[in-house]
Amino acid sequence: MKLSQLIQDLPFLEKRHFADIEIAGLSSHSGEVKPGFLFVAIHGTKIDGHHFIDNALERGAAALVVEREVPVAKKVPVFKVQNSRASLSRLAARWHGDPTKEIPVVGVTGTNGKTTITYLLGAIFQAAGKNPGILGTIGCRYNGINLPNAHTTPESIEIQRLFREMKTAGVDVVAMEVSSHAVDMRRVEDVFFDVGVFTNLTPEHLDYHKSMELYFESKKRLFVQLLPRGKGPKRAVLNADDRYGMKLIDAVKEVPVWTYSTMAQSKWDFYAREWRSDLSGTQAVIATPQGVAEFRSPLIGAFNLSNILAATAAATALEIPLETIVRAVAAFEGVPGRLERIENDRGIHVFVDYAHTPDALKNVLGALQNLNPPKILTVFGCGGDRDRAKRPIMGREVARLSNVAVVTSDNPRTEDPRKIIDEILPGVEEGGMTPGRDAFVEPDRKAAIEMAIAMAKPGEVVLIAGKGHEDYQILGTEKVHFDDRETAREALKKNIP
CATH class of the missing domain: 3.90.190.20 (Mur ligase, C-terminal domain)
Structure with missing residues (x-):
């Protein structure tokens, strides 16, 4: 791809030594740079990529994206940007042709429940005759392929590559776990979400976020900044049983909201009128905007009922019939390592x-x-x-x-x-x-x-x-x-x- 095409949407502050050269690839890790690559220097939590620019150049980097003035030994195109991580996300999406503009994407965030909900959604989509992909803690799954991940939400280059691979392989809908780190580090900045699901927020990752409020603000970005950018009709699915979910209900203004609750209260959009659980599974009568249905699931406990409600709401937002959802939930046996x-x-x-x-x-x-x-x-x-x-x-x-x-x-x-x-x-x-x-x-x-x-x-x-x-x-x-x-x-x- 020509450099001019790649940087077309890049909001750089200044550029030096521009030449419209052919770019062979992208990397933010100097050790992975190959001849003709564009190297993006990222200031990480432990390592600053700006210290490895010389190494990237020695390995053949043909252009650089930086956040600050640095001495450059070779005369190559250099673009100074405000945020290297956000720039990497935009460049990665551009490189792979913005694949998430072509596939419906459900982003699931929260401290607990993300993996079970994405797997439930995968089962529901499959029952509806779709070819789903799942991206999250356990890895990337599609077409019987299981690829391990280093993070709950991979780096932006990896995310966009996986989405393009899934699209090429015939995947037509994706359920994706979205970690707070991924939002904060701009890894999902250029993922176009159709539905956003919030599960709950409890103390976790405070070594990184420092406070519950900062942790919440990171999660909130998915709903107030990223989700509104998505293509077509959008929907936020929020847990009314969680106090941070209630805060989100008040905060989300630009996209329509559906709420869910395990409590028998008709003010919520999806709720359990009655339910019981034992070692054999869970039975529930669930009210939805599309009607009332009796659910049966091998999953046990109130937290799994909450997961079922969230998945039901997200699938409904993508126009999956209620009877298909009920059938899929009954057949879903669970997630590896989740109870x-x-x-x-x-x-x-x-x-x-x-x-x-x-x-x-x-x-x-x-x-x-x-x-x-x-x-x-x-x-x-x-x-x-x-x-x-x-x-x-x-x-x-x-x-x-x-x-x-x-x-x-x-x-x-x-x-x-x-x-x-x-x-x-x-x-x-x-x-x-x-x-x-x-x-x-x-x-x-x-x-x-x-x-x-x-x-x-x-x-x-x-x-x-x-x-x-x-x-x-x-x-x-x-x-x-x-x-x-x-x-x-x-x-x-x-x-x-």
């Missing part, structure tokens, strides 16, 4: 879940507690190099809603696993548990899972929380293979007294 049941012949109800925030643990454990099992044993830990303030809160929630807690390692990363556990334990004790009596410490995650399963009796519930679908553990800076589901199955096969 995933580990089948066994020992009569123990073992679940693996991704819950790694206080609110997610409260939701999952509350749902399990409402099923009245004789005992709940929870295995959990907290990630290293992440928000430390939530550690005792997670401990308190587990102690409050479980009968037995086994505190272990999650992804300790570069922190000492024992020190992370020491920061969890005060919350466990505050929640009413006593170390050595009903709270146990086992830093080795495999041994911790084996301990909980060995203690469990038929009819009791074992919840293994924190890692869900992940098939690795991060120790130091190294990823090693580890899968909670595999470990649980192996433990269940052992003849443990």
